[in-house]
Amino acid sequence: MTSDNRLAGLDKSLLSGREYVGASRIDGPLIYMRNTHPIGFGELVECIDSAGRRRTGQVLDTSTEAVVVQLFEGTSGLTLPGTRMRFMGEPLTLPVSEQMLGRVLNGLGHPRDGGSLPRGEDELDVNGLPINPTAREYPRDFIQTGISVIDGLTTLIQGQKLPIFSGNGLPHNQLAAQIARQAKVLAESQEFAIVFAAMGVKYDVARFFIDSFEESGVLENVALFLSLADDPSIERTITPRTALTLAEHLAFTKGKHVLVIMTDMTNYCESLREISTLRGEIPSRKGYPGYLYSNLAELYERSGKILGRDGSITQLPILTMPNDDIGHPIPDLTGYITEGQIVFDREMHGRGIYPPVNGLPSLSRLMKDGIGEGMTRADHPHLANQLFASYSHVKDVRNLASVIGEEELTSLDHQYLEFGNFFEKKFVSQSFTENRSIEQTLDLGWKALAELPAEELQRVTDEEIEGHYGR
Amino acid sequence: MPQRIVGQVKRVNGPVITIQGITDAMMMELVHVGEQLLVGELVKLDGMEAVVQVYEDATGIAPGDNVYGTGLPLSVELGPGLMGTIYDGIQRPLERLRELGGDFMRRGIGSPSIDRSKLWNFSPSVGIGDMVVPGQPVGVVQENERIGHKILVPPVLTGTGPYTVIEIASEGSFPVEQTICTVEDSGKERQQFSMMQRWPIRVPRPVADRRPLSIPLITGQRVIDMLFPLAKGGTVAIPGGFGTGKTMTQHAIAQWCDADIIVYIGCGERGNEMTDVLREFPHLIDPRTGRSLMERTILIANTSNMPVSAREASIYTGITLAEYYRDQGYHVAVMADSTSRWAEALRELSGRMEEMPAEEGFPAYLPTRIAEFYERAGYMTTLGQQEGSVSIIGAVSPPGGDFSEPVTQHTKRFVRCFWGLDRALASARHYPAISWLDSYSEYVSEVAPWWETQGESSWVESRAEIMELLQREVRLQQIVKLVGPDALPDSQNFILEVCSLFKTAFLQQNAFDDIDRYSTVGKQIRMLQLILSYWHLGSEAISKGVTMVKLRRMKVVQEIARMRFSVSNENLEELDRIALRLERSMSQLGGIYDER
Ligand SMILES: Nc1ncnc2c1ncn2[C@@H]1O[C@H](COP(=O)(O)OP(=O)(O)O)[C@@H](O)[C@H]1O
């Protein structure tokens, strides 16, 4: 033990809660303290400033020499001598209860709406615990969102994590709100409970969602965790954890189907990068910490279903791709963890297509077990394959046309162009309020294919052509 | 409760813990940290200090906490009861952990990897007075209906041989820790062993000899078996951006390949993917044995949200289990999904130890570690003079799908086969998205003699022919992109036509279709020959003046396009009938022109 630490070696459980006065260094959201008793890694910290205001923090690094604490409410206004710290000897927890539905909370789960804190039914570690893979139930229940390009081609499954890869100024909030409003599991009567986590977005965005939930009359079924653009950036690093802790309680203890909307994951990652840089860690790509993948996985993997429990957590994270670059570390690492992605296309948006979802890079990895006979319709798997295959050919034809001119194209290629137009304008496009049934979606898909000669349709069977083509 | 204290915690930085006051701790020693007894491994010794990486979440560990030594390196338990089990990265049985700790992974819950109380029926294969060598079987346990688990003399014994059997259990049921054999060395020293052994995961198990590779690992995946074959004992990398099909390819191989045993390592990937294997494999029937696929499978699941240091260990845990079955004379295929997550775990741990990074933050020893891992593959003569192999199929997840990054590049140096996944193919839903232009296999000539022994000596030539067509297609496509297809004569347009048919009818393989998901060698080679004969006959017809439009309209072309779905592995005569119809249609078409 180093000599400057008199308290080291004493029983730490007896010392927890003890108050220390005076920090040795403050750097951004980080506070360094010396001469404390041995502090556990990840412990909850309560910090009291000279005005008596309390802030919550967590131990990031602990050694015989110093403790590094991150304060989720920022450090502004703190002084070195005037800072008092209490190490609580336990991890950061959230009191959770069903009463939190209908409430507006901050990133730490404290009420923002002026009311008092609901009484917790349980007190849970916000970091959660990994689900034992043997305890998972493989998700296979189809969620009808009423949006053709999703239901038909990148089907959402209950318990899936399916992010929206968007860009600045694209209508991802509209789409997320539309999904939240329209989502239903055909066999279930139960409504989704919604947990909404906002990280670093503007107040207008939060307002847009609140209004949209209000209009559809579901607001009392929504818990909002808001950590907005003008809140301390570090609060964003805890917000999704708090939100998911409530979601787990609602889903796995209360048996609810929970839809978690998290926006904007890019802001979350940037806050992580800030802390990492402050601590002088060796960065990997674009300055993001090497553990960004594991860190994101700790969030995204908190979704799914558990054997023998009724509820489910479906995640709909939203992220804006910096520079519209899908290869940027944030969308890239996200895509490596989530079960697919819905990718927005600025060019389609420019052509007035809503939702501007580009089907080709989009993917739902769980749709295979949730579609087809008895779930959506027997022809769905092959139809989806065929639409993808044909649409990818449209891109080739358009490229060719831009080189040699449309007049020079063969008549078959012209048919592909027609198909492409129908597909984008009639199948993908729909209004913000339009809620299509899965039958309508699939029938529309066949209508698009009717623009092509039957011999071109090699992903569907003869019987399917017989039953649906040109009808 | 372990009693030997090797030091006290000095600093906790995530999973990397510095300890001070080191007494007699050993490098690579398995330790327990704090009163929660978190499992860790001592990875660095420096004077009175040491670094431990812990395999569980370090929350609550504080400076001054004791670190307890076990005196053993991090090891796996080997013996009957491994097959069909799902473990985490340090071989904790996940089903058992769930019984003990519930649906979520709580910390500090341990359980032996192999059930101590279960009885296994042992039949000896040696008798008292027999001479044995290390690694030689002394008996067998029927681990399940399919796997005869050979009980081996431990590969490392003390003393010097020859060793004589002094006692051997007679046929009967025993728990794994009961002594079943006693041997005596030349100095009359006696040693006993049971049905269970331990082996340190970072040390390759010894073998007698490495043999040349000559037998393909048949995967049932056409693009692999026909174009880019893997040899038993070989190594292959599957790099690809997210969603290009790494996991599906590995699942398909794990399901249908002709290895005796599969070790599937889910290293830092999705929880639901492991659940998928766990739920699906027991119901899938191996076409070769008619038995459930789970009976030949061991799963290692250290998903992305489980501790990162256990992810680093999971790769070694898996390969050690594979070597153990190889030593019994089995052909084992190891899937590692994804080796990039393992490399990133190395990076994260190295960063926290404040080591100097080399490229993109990875430690300078990354290439050495990758090489050491792939070197553990091979076709071996075991110590007990049996033949066995370990093949490694490693997925690589390059950031941004860019193959120039360090993990892909270094992996490429140490594997001999490369299945590069192509984003554009995946977007067009051409699965498996294995690029026929970027991929290669150095095993082609080595496995060619095997094809002759199968009576399919045409494989080498057919393969070369179709590969050449695919190359020519690339050049033609460049022209078409500039001037359109009409500018090409039919003889060249027909190359495009045949290649396009080859892609949809042969290279694409739908893992979700009951018939298409797996093709026998017989089906594969006949399909290839059918397409080549369309090429030969069609070229001939075109040279006689038949137009391509006419060729394309032949009904039999539609049949070829759909044969992968319509003709099952049991019904190959149907392919011969299609071949006949092709010839007939062609001669009818050609005939019209001959008469002129
Ligand atoms: N052989 C195949 N047949 C059908 N679909 C496939 C095949 N390979 C990949 N896919 C599709 O691609 C998706 C992504 O594949 P996956 O193997 O999970 O990618 P990766 O592991 O590279 O991220 C799957 O969910 C599936 O829809």
Ligand SMILES: [Mg+2]
């Ligand atoms: Mg994968």
